[in-house]
Amino acid sequence: xxxxxxxxxxxxxxxxxxxxxxxxxxxxxxxxxxxxxxxxxxxxxxxxxxxxxxxxxxxxxxxxxxxxxxxxxxxxxxxxxxxxxxxxxxxxxxxxxxxxxxxxxxxxxxxxxxxxxxxxxxxxxxxxxxxxxxxxxxxxxxxxxxxxxxxxxxxxxxxxxxxxxxxxxxxxxxxxxxxxxxxxxxxxxxxxxxxxxxxxxxxxxxxxxxxxxxxxxxxxxxxxxxxxxxxxxxxxxxxxxxxxxxxxxxxxxxxxxxxxxxxxxxxxxxxxxxxxxxxxxxxxxxxxxxxxxxxxxxxxxxxxxxxxxxxxxxxxxxxxxxxxxxxxxxxxxxxxxxxxxxxxxxxxxxxxxxxxxxxxxxxxxxxxxxxxxxxxxxxxxxxxxxxxxxxxxxxxxxxxxxxxxxxxxxxxxxxxxxxxxxxxxxxxxxxxxxxxxxxxxxxxxxxxxxxxxxxxxxxxxxxxxxxxxxxxxxxxxxxxxxxxxxxxxxxxxxxxxxxxxxxxxxxxxxxxxxxxxxxxxxxxxxxxxxxxxxxxxxxxxxxxxxxxxxxxxxxxxxxxxxxxxxxxxxxxxxxxxxxxxxxxxxxxxxxxxxxxxxxxxxxxxxxxxxxxxxxxxxxxxxxxxxxxxxxxxxxxxxxxxxxxxxxxxxxxxxxxxxxxxxxxxxxxxxxxxxxxxxxxxxxxxxxxxxxxxxxxxxxxxxx
DNA sequence: GACTAAAATT
Numbered sequence: 001x002x003x004x005x006x007x008x009x010x011x012x013x014x015x016x017x018x019x020x021x022x023x024x025x026x027x028x029x030x031x032x033x034x035x036x037x038x039x040x041x042x043x044x045x046x047x048x049x050x051x052x053x054x055x056x057x058x059x060x061x062x063x064x065x066x067x068x069x070x071x072x073x074x075x076x077x078x079x080x081x082x083x084x085x086x087x088x089x090x091x092x093x094x095x096x097x098x099x100x101x102x103x104x105x106x107x108x109x110x111x112x113x114x115x116x117x118x119x120x121x122x123x124x125x126x127x128x129x130x131x132x133x134x135x136x137x138x139x140x141x142x143x144x145x146x147x148x149x150x151x152x153x154x155x156x157x158x159x160x161x162x163x164x165x166x167x168x169x170x171x172x173x174x175x176x177x178x179x180x181x182x183x184x185x186x187x188x189x190x191x192x193x194x195x196x197x198x199x200x201x202x203x204x205x206x207x208x209x210x211x212x213x214x215x216x217x218x219x220x221x222x223x224x225x226x227x228x229x230x231x232x233x234x235x236x237x238x239x240x241x242x243x244x245x246x247x248x249x250x251x252x253x254x255x256x257x258x259x260x261x262x263x264x265x266x267x268x269x270x271x272x273x274x275x276x277x278x279x280x281x282x283x284x285x286x287x288x289x290x291x292x293x294x295x296x297x298x299x300x301x302x303x304x305x306x307x308x309x310x311x312x313x314x315x316x317x318x319x320x321x322x323x324x325x326x327x328x329x330x331x332x333x334x335x336x337x338x339x340x341x342x343x344x345x346x347x348x349x350x351x352x353x354x355x356x357x358x359x360x361x362x363x364x365x366x367x368x369x370x371x372x373x374x375x376x377x378x379x380x381x382x383x384x385x386x387x388x389x390x391x392x393x394x395x396x397x398x399x400x401x402x403x404x405x406x407x408x409x410x411x412x413x414x415x416x417x418x419x420x421x422x423x424x425x426x427x428x429x430x431x432x433x434x435x436x437x438x439x440x441x442x443x444x445x446x447x448x449x450x451x452x453x454x455x456x457x458x459x460x461x462x463x464x465x466x467x468x469x470x471x472x473x474x475x476x477x478x479x480x481x482x483x484x485x486x487x488x489x490x491x492x493x494x495x496x497x498x499x500x501x502x503x504x505x506x507x508x509x510x511x512x513x514x515x516x517x518x519x520x521x522x523x524x525x526x527x528x529x530x531x532x533x534x535x536x537x538x539x540x541x542x543x544x545x546x547x548x549x550x551x552x553x554x555x556x557x558x559x560x561x562x563x564x565x566x567x568x569x570x571x572x573x574x575x576x577x578x579x580x581x582x583x584x585x586x587x588x589x590x591x592x593x594x595x596x597x598x599x600x601x602x603x604x605x606x607x608x609x610x611x612x613x614x615x616x617x618x619x620x621x622x623x624x625x626x627x628x629x630x631x632x633x634x635x636x637x638x639x640x641x642x643x644x645x646x647x648x649x650x651x652x653x654x655x656x657x658x659x660x661x662x663x664x665x666x667x668x669x670x671x672x673x674x675x676x677x678x679x680x681x682x683x684x685x686x687x688x689x690x691x692x693x694x695x696x697x698x699x700x701x702x703x
Numbered sequence: 704g705a706c707t708a709a710a711a712t713t
Binding site: 020024046047048051052055077078079080081082083085086087089108109110111112113114115116117139140141142143144145147148170171172173174175176177178179201202203204205206207208209210211213232233234235236237238239240241263264265266268269271272275276294296299300303330331332333334335337338366367370 | 704705706707708709710711712713
């Protein structure tokens, strides 16, 4: 009888234990609903069941639900109270945790340690310290938590003194100290602790690996990696990132292939590594082979496409990511925000802005600058200015973002005003500031003022002019018609002229039809950027216009031999949160094809009535021969504008983006379209913004 | 059953 009773009891208990572990497992997997189901179906719940369920809600970022559960439970023990504290801390609610800490009936070392950990996490190290010294019965964990706080605060020497004070040191404490020394770049001291350790584990070895990697000693790291007794995912990943971060992609991809388990972090690093090396297909292969992806996987792959200039692919993936319901976290939000800038998808960008505000991430200076840049690149200067104005403590980067923004939009006067305000507030401008200011002068035709600022850069602001500043000056002179002086300036430059400088000269030649000098510039550009198809096409068009067919043929051959292809021209427009992409020629793929064609026809009629005649003499624009032959009416930007006229409500500007430069014919056509339809049209091409309004463009026909 | 250390594009 007695035996049977014991067996029965054991059955019930094991049943509860089983359910409790199921609750924890489901919570770990993020399936909190399943955990709740198990909990609700249990015939008898123990305190552990309640505690596991509360921990589960905290793990799944539902502190409110966790608290409800805690308030409902009857038999709370110390572990339940401690769970509440650590749960709040995991969710970043340290002051809430402190309230619990102050009101709980009794505390033990875990309660105290959690609370110290909370302050460390918030960066409030002095709070943590005072609590630590008040703590009764500190154990090795408490000491280690405090040690971590001092290290995080960058106080290595103090941390070492603290470390020496510790009554006992275990593997974790020692490993922590090693990490601290590596962070401070003190490799010898880190190594000393490692060498003297009585016991080491995988984490210790991995700390060594990543420590050496962070201090640019990849080969030393590799040696340790070879001899470490046991490796896990993290060790492999740390080693892999050592290679990807310093651009040693061959070694990285060898290691990656050898990895027994490819962690998500490792795959993400490999994608970015390949991308940095321009190997887009390899990156995509890694992406496609991943069984599990996180938000950073998506943003990494999108970034790779964007960097390579494959906007279409980037956008496709962006859309797919949203459709899959991937929720980006802070790092990927930032990354995606800059992608939104490059792709000029204002709606996506605004959505991300809203998400940042919801999480209060927008209060960061850095984030604010990225936001401003995004709005500038999306052609919404009003929003850019709003973000700028609402922010109190601005740094140089933020001032630069808004100055450069005005400059890119051709608002020279405004840019200069902001620059003056910045100077009067005593913020020292840097090299980027001057790029913005000089190009602003150039846009607004302030030749003299530009010269003056350029002259005082070094003497007044201690900023040495670089190639970019010279490029601005060449542009400035070129716009003013002083092409000869621009060429002289290039010859007098103390630094070697780069593609941007020659590009600026070419721009000047284009406007003032200086074909000889243009040829010099174009040849230089090909030399400097042999893979940029635009330069070849430009030079080829120039030769063709002079009937120099031999040279044309030669150039084509060179292009073929080097397998240089022009990225296809495409334009896109955002309508109702969706991106509509148009490539040159046709719209048959678009569901509203017929409407668009009808709109184009109507525009054609309107334009002819307004006295428009097609201009095919854009020799100095990098358009292909084929494109020239094709009807001028079907360039991708015109298709996008036609669609915009159909869809964008009256009074709202039509924003169109193009991956190449707008051709001369389209430019004059769009000016007229803006006039006859009474609409504002904003076109961002590869170089700058064009605000078309009342038959005029903000670039003053110079781009 | 609760508290500590290692990998992650701005």
